[in-house]
Every structure is written in structure tokens, then in C-alpha cells.
Amino acid sequence: MSAVLKAEGLGVHTGDLALVQDVTLTVGRGERVGLIGESGSGKSLTALALMGLLPEGLHATGSVRLDGSPADLVGADEDELAPLRGKRMSMVFQEPMTALNPTMRIGDQVAEGMLLHRAHRRRAAARSAAVELLDDVGLPSPAEAARAYPHQLSGGQRQRVVAAIALANDPDLLICDEPTTALDVTVQALVLDLITRGVAARDAALLFITHDLGVVATVCDRVLVMYGGRIVEAGEVAQVFTRPRHRYTSGLLAASDLARTDDGRLLTIPGSVPQAGAFPAGCVFRNRCAAATSACETLPSWVGPDPEHGHACVHPVEVPA
Amino acid sequence: MRRRSGTLVIGGSLVAMVILAALVSFVWTPHDPGLVVPQDRLAGPSGKHWLGADKLGRDELSRLMVGARTTLLVGIVSVGVAALIGVPLGLVAAMTWRWLGEILMRVSDFVLAFPAVLLAIMLTAIYGSGVVIAMIAIGISTIPAFARVVRSGALQVMSTEYVVAARAAGRRPVGIGLRHVLPNVTSLIIVQASVSFAIAILAEAALSFLGLGAPPDVPSWGRMLQESQSLLQQAPRLAIVPGVAIALAVLGFNLLGDGLRDLLDPRLQQRRVEVQR
Ligand SMILES: Nc1ncnc2c1ncn2[C@@H]1O[C@H](COP(=O)(O)OP(=O)(O)OP(=O)(O)O)[C@@H](O)[C@H]1O
Ligand code: SF4
Ligand SMILES: [Mg+2]
Numbered sequence: 007m008s009a010v011l012k013a014e015g016l017g018v019h020t021g022d023l024a025l026v027q028d029v030t031l032t033v034g035r036g037e038r039v040g041l042i043g044e045s046g047s048g049k050s051l052t053a054l055a056l057m058g059l060l061p062e063g064l065h066a067t068g069s070v071r072l073d074g075s076p077a078d079l080v081g082a083d084e085d086e087l088a089p090l091r092g093k094r095m096s097m098v099f100q101e102p103m104t105a106l107n108p109t110m111r112i113g114d115q116v117a118e119g120m121l122l123h124r125a126h127r128r129r130a131a132a133r134s135a136a137v138e139l140l141d142d143v144g145l146p147s148p149a150e151a152a153r154a155y156p157h158q159l160s161g162g163q164r165q166r167v168v169a170a171i172a173l174a175n176d177p178d179l180l181i182c183d184e185p186t187t188a189l190d191v192t193v194q195a196l197v198l199d200l201i202t203r204g205v206a207a208r209d210a211a212l213l214f215i216t217h218d219l220g221v222v223a224t225v226c227d228r229v230l231v232m233y234g235g236r237i238v239e240a241g242e243v244a245q246v247f248t249r250p251r252h253r254y255t256s257g258l259l260a261a262s263d264l265a266r267t268d269d270g271r272l273l274t275i276p277g278s279v280p281q282a283g284a285f286p287a288g289c290v291f292r293n294r295c296a297a298a299t300s301a302c303e304t305l306p307s308w309v310g311p312d313p314e315h316g317h318a319c320v321h322p323v324e325v326p327a
Numbered sequence: 328m329r330r331r332s333g334t335l336v337i338g339g340s341l342v343a344m345v346i347l348a349a350l351v352s353f354v355w356t357p358h359d360p361g362l363v364v365p366q367d368r369l370a371g372p373s374g375k376h377w378l379g380a381d382k383l384g385r386d387e388l389s390r391l392m393v394g395a396r397t398t399l400l401v402g403i404v405s406v407g408v409a410a411l412i413g414v415p416l417g418l419v420a421a422m423t424w425r426w427l428g429e430i431l432m433r434v435s436d437f438v439l440a441f442p443a444v445l446l447a448i449m450l451t452a453i454y455g456s457g458v459v460i461a462m463i464a465i466g467i468s469t470i471p472a473f474a475r476v477v478r479s480g481a482l483q484v485m486s487t488e489y490v491v492a493a494r495a496a497g498r499r500p501v502g503i504g505l506r507h508v509l510p511n512v513t514s515l516i517i518v519q520a521s522v523s524f525a526i527a528i529l530a531e532a533a534l535s536f537l538g539l540g541a542p543p544d545v546p547s548w549g550r551m552l553q554e555s556q557s558l559l560q561q562a563p564r565l566a567i568v569p570g571v572a573i574a575l576a577v578l579g580f581n582l583l584g585d586g587l588r589d590l591l592d593p594r595l596q597q598r599r600v601e602v603q604r
Contacts, residue, residue: 057495061486084499092497099495104488109510118506119496171496 113152234290335586341579413473
């Protein structure tokens with residue numbers, strides 16, 4: 007399996023404050039990788055850094071490589087990034103209410119992406135392709151929807167449109183940042199299904215960010231657990247969810263109690279996520295961890311065969327033999 | 328809600344009246360606005376002269392109607408030119424390098440410090456008086472209003488998720504500016520145009536009053552006001568007629584601007600982008 011996306015030592019900084027540190031991850035063709043963690047863990051910043059879309063004032067370090075593109079995306083300029091975005095890599099955002107331009111017709115917004123990347127040269131052709139795509143993502147009466155403005159659609163319909171835009175040029179990598187968090191539970195399943203089908207049909211790589219461990223369990227093959235701007239544990243979903251090693255992961259699982267899934271929100275781990283930059287030195291979870299000792303005051307090293315499998319905990323949860 | 332749409336209706340009606348008067352004056356006025364009739368000198372309102380006649384016996388209503396043309400022409404040209412220059416400047420200030428935006432805003436502060444009238448006096452000293460000079464002076468001093476409003480609006484649009492999404496879809500900065508930012512600040516531009524129009528009317532009147540605007544043979548409200556000055560005791564009506572016309576036109580464009588703001592984009596109130604008065 008070739009890696010579509012490979013990030014090494016990715017960091018996000020503002021001034022000398024580190025918001026994300028030393029993130030190493032790969033996503034292969036056809037692979038679906040989850041990125042989980044509490045609010046404020048740095049998931050969105052990681053996603054934006056991968057796309058080269060960090061807001062002004064934030065800077066990325068490390069390296070991000072997209073299969074087939076020689077340049078390192080970290081430090082690349084807009085001229086290098088624009089042809090990749092929406093073509094090789096694209097993104098679905100959390101808030102379907104604000105991710106669409108309120109003054110542009112739906113069809114034009116979908117067609118825009120195809121025209122930009124020359125999938126179609128003529129506006130009319132792109133428009134009819136857009137209608138097809140809207141049909142594809144399950145919008146009822148797609149021709150009508152193409153003529154509508156965003157405010158005329160429901161949240162679920164809008165998220166389908168956003169997904170259609172993201173999939174329009176058959177990207178190799180799709181990044182979804184909590185794509186269903188803002189939606190009704192009933193609509194969530196439909197949008198999830200559309201994303202997984204869309205990705206599967208294109209044999210694309212999927213990086214899926216969510217709070218919802220249940221969603222990760224159904225959608226993803228592998229999972230990365232993020233806390234305090236660092237990846238604290240990684241592995242196959244089945245492995246990590248049944249036999250977590252890092253104390254943060256086990257806390258997360260206990261708090262969510264997958265068997266008793268309620269509204270999908272994380273229940274509490276003792277204490278709260280510190281402000282950015284206020285995480286303790288050494289293990290970032292140290293101040294909330296019941297098992298912490300003085301050994302945790304130095305940064306735990308990664309224990310595992312590769313960056314995709316393992317954990318960074320000095321006193322990992324014992325695995326029952 | 329009711330009160331707001333009232334603003335729009337009243338503002339729209341006043342503006343429509345001015346436009347109508349100007350348009351009708353091309354095909355019909357009660358009298359020839361330039362016709363001097365000695366025996367009608369300072370005549371009061373009557374069946375012949377609805378609003379009376381001035382010190383040369385020229386019909387006030389006719390002059391008022393033709394004067395509306397001057398008012399609108401100066402307003403349209405100066406506000407139009409200001410928008411054509413100010414809107415791109417505002418976009419550039421918001422979307423390119425921060426330092427360039429800062430420089431542009433400091434320059435606009437500098438321009439704002441010069442009232443249109445002062446600028447017109449300076450320009451007149453160099454190029455002589457005339458309608459064109461008035462339009463240039465008013466236009467230049469109106470550019471900052473557009474640049475500022477568009478800049479602050481564009482900065483807000485730039486921080487929205489759909490602009491990030493457009494970048495994620497591969498849009499480049501120029502495309503983002505034209506396809507995403509500009510359409511979302513159009514309502515701001517329209518509102519600003521309406522308010523700037525009101526200011527332009529006042530400025531034009533002031534310039535004509537000072538003799539820096541339209542030449543004597545072109546009827547204009549400001550000049551009518553000026554000519555009434557020496558007769559304030561005898562015929563205050565001659566000052567009141569153009570004065571009320573100016574006040575109503577200014578009020579009309581201001582109300583229209585406020586009404587349009589509420590109509591076009593209720594979110595503007597939350598977005599707190601203030602038009603520049
Ligand atoms: N532009 C910024 N400048 C400074 N700090 C920021 C900026 N954006 C985010 N942060 C901080 O970085 C940390 C990580 O933010 P991020 O949005 O990546 O979290 P997240 O894991 O996506 O959380 P959520 O689940 O709430 O979306 C937070 O503490 C946040 O306050
Ligand atoms: S390294 Fe120490 S503090 Fe961190 S999770 Fe493990 S036991 Fe807890
Ligand atoms: Mg987030």
C-alpha cells in the first residue's frame with residue numbers, strides 16, 4: 007500500500023508557543039484513518055496544516071508530502087498549493103452552514119472546483135457535471151438544488167453539497183474535520199455513508215477527525231489519538247479501542263463507554279483540557295493522569311514498531327494476557 | 328421591522344422625486360428656467376409661478392427641476408468614480424500584504440482630513456472652477472469611505488469558513504476576491520453609495536454656494552441658495568425653496584441607505600460594519 011499522505015514531525019506554532027508538536031502520520035490509498043481527541047487537542051490545526059491552510063499568525067514546521075508531488079507542502083507557497091488543493095487533496099469542514107458562499111448558487115459552487123482544475127473547460131459542461139455529482143451524493147431533485155442558494159437547503163443537504171465539492175475532482179486524499187458534528191443524528195448516518203462510499207469509489211485516502219468514537223469504530227481502519235497537540239497513541243481501531251495502552255486513550259474510552267453510546271459526546275475525564283501552551287512538560291496528560299509518577303516529567307518516548315502503531319506512555323495500561 | 332421598511336419607503340420616495348424632477352425637466356418645465364421676465368421679479372407663489380420667481384423673474388420651480396440634474400450628475404459621477412477606485416483599493420488593502428493595507432488606510436486617513444470643499448478650493452485655485460472640478464474634488468474625498476467599508480467587510484468575509492473552503496478547493500487569491508469576497512460586500516457598497524450620495528449632494532451645494540461648482544448659467548441648488556443670500560430679508564422663500572430641496576434629497580439618500588442596509592443584509596447589524604458618514 008502506497009502512502010498518499012505522509013507527515014513527519016509536523017508542528018504548528020504561533021510565536022514561540024507550540025500548538026501541535028511532532029505529529030507523524032501516514033494515510034495509504036484506500037485507507038481510512040481516524041483522528042480523535044478532546045476539544046482543544048489540536049485536531050483541526052493538524053488538518054489545516056496538512057492542507058497549508060493555517061490562519062495568519064500560525065506557522066507549520068516539519069514535513070508533509072503528498073504522493074507524486076515532489077515538493078514539501080510545509081513552506082510551499084500558494085502557487086504550489088492551489089493546484090493540489092481540491093484536486094489531489096480536499097477537505098470537508100465541520101459547519102455546513104458557513105462552508106458555502108451565501109451569494110453563489112449551489113451548482114456554480116460545485117462547478118467552480120471542476121472548472122478551476124480543468125476537469126471541464128466549458129461552464130455548461132461543468133454545470134451538468136455538477137448536477138450529476140449532486141445526484142450522486144443523494145440530493146433530492148439535484149437540478150433544482152443546483153439553482154438554489156445555500157440558505158434554501160437544510161444542514162444535511164448543505165453538507166452533501168460540501169462533500170460533492172470535495173469529491174468533485176476525485177481527490178487522492180480527503181480530510182474531514184468533524185463533518186457530522188453539526189448535523190442531526192438521523193442525518194449523520196446518511197452523510198457518513200456518502201463520505202465512505204465516495205472515498206471507496208475513488209480508492210482515496212481518508213483522514214477523519216471526530217469526537218465521536220462510535221463513528222471512528224464504524225468508519226475507520228486505523229486511529230490516531232491526539233492530546234495536547236501530540237499523538238499519544240496510534241494503531242488499528244480494533245486494537246486501540248479494545249486494548250488501549252495510553253492512559254489518555256483508556257480514559258477517553260471509559261468516558262465515552264462505547265457500549266452505552268449516548269449522544270456521542272465525550273463524557274468527562276477528570277480535570278479539563280488546559281489552554282494551548284499550558285500543557286505540562288513531559289507527558290502532556292500528566293496533570294490529569296491517576297497513574298502519573300515523577301518518571302512522567304520527561305517526555306515519554308514512542309513505544310511501538312512504527313509511528314502508526316504504538317503509544318507514548320511510561321506506565322501503559324497492562325494488557326491482559 | 329415595520330419601522331425599518333418605512334425608512335426604505337420614505338427614503339426611496341424622496342430619492343425617486345429628485346430623479347423624477349430631473350428626468351421630467353429634460354422634456355418639460357413650467358417655464359424656461361433661464362428666461363428673465365422683469366415684471367415677475369421676486370413674484371410670490373401664484374398660478375403662474377408655483378414656487379414664485381427669483382430676483383430676475385426666473386421661475387423657481389423650473390430652476391429647481393433643472394438644478395436636480397446638476398445635483399444628480401455630480402452625485403453619480405463623483406460617487407461612481409469614488410466606488411470604482413475605492414472598492415478595488417479596499418479589496419487590495421484587505422487581501423494582500425498587511426503593510427500595504429496599513430499604508431492604504433493611513434493615506435485614506437490623510438485624504439479624509441481634507442474636506443471636499445477644501446480640496447475643491449485648492450483644485451479651483453489651480454485649474455479654475457467648474458462642475459468637473461467639483462466632481463473630482465467630491466470624488467477624491469469619497470474614495471476613502473468606500474475603501475474603508477470594503478476593507479472591513481472584506482476582512483470579515485476573509486475570515487469566514489467558505490473562503491477557507493474556497494482555498495481548500497484550489498481557488499487562488501484573485502479568484503477569491505472576485506468570486507467570493509466582492510459579491511459578499513456588494514450590499515455594503517450599495518449602502519455606502521447611498522450615504523455617500525447624500526454627502527456629495529451637500530458638498531456640491533456648498534461648492535456652488537461658494538461659486539466653485541456649476542457656472543452661473545447652469546441652474547443648481549447651491550447657486551440658487553447663494554443668489555438668495557442678499558435677499559434674505561425681502562424674500563426668504565428664495566432661500567427656503569432650494570434649502571428644503573437639498574435637505575429632503577440628503578435625507579432621502581440617507582434614509583434609503585439605512586433602509587437598504589436592513590433590507591439587503593440583516594446580518595450587517597451584527598457584523599457591525601459601519602458606513603462612513
Ligand atoms: N489562530 C490561533 N491562534 C492561537 N491559538 C489557536 C489558534 N487556533 C487554535 N488555537 C488553539 O490551538 C488549540 C488547538 O485547537 P484546534 O482547533 O486544533 O482543536 P481541536 O482539536 O480541533 O478542537 P475541537 O474539537 O474543539 O475542534 C486550542 O487550544 C486553540 O485555542
Ligand atoms: S506517561 Fe505518565 S502521565 Fe502520561 S499517561 Fe502515561 S502514566 Fe499518565
Ligand atoms: Mg476542531
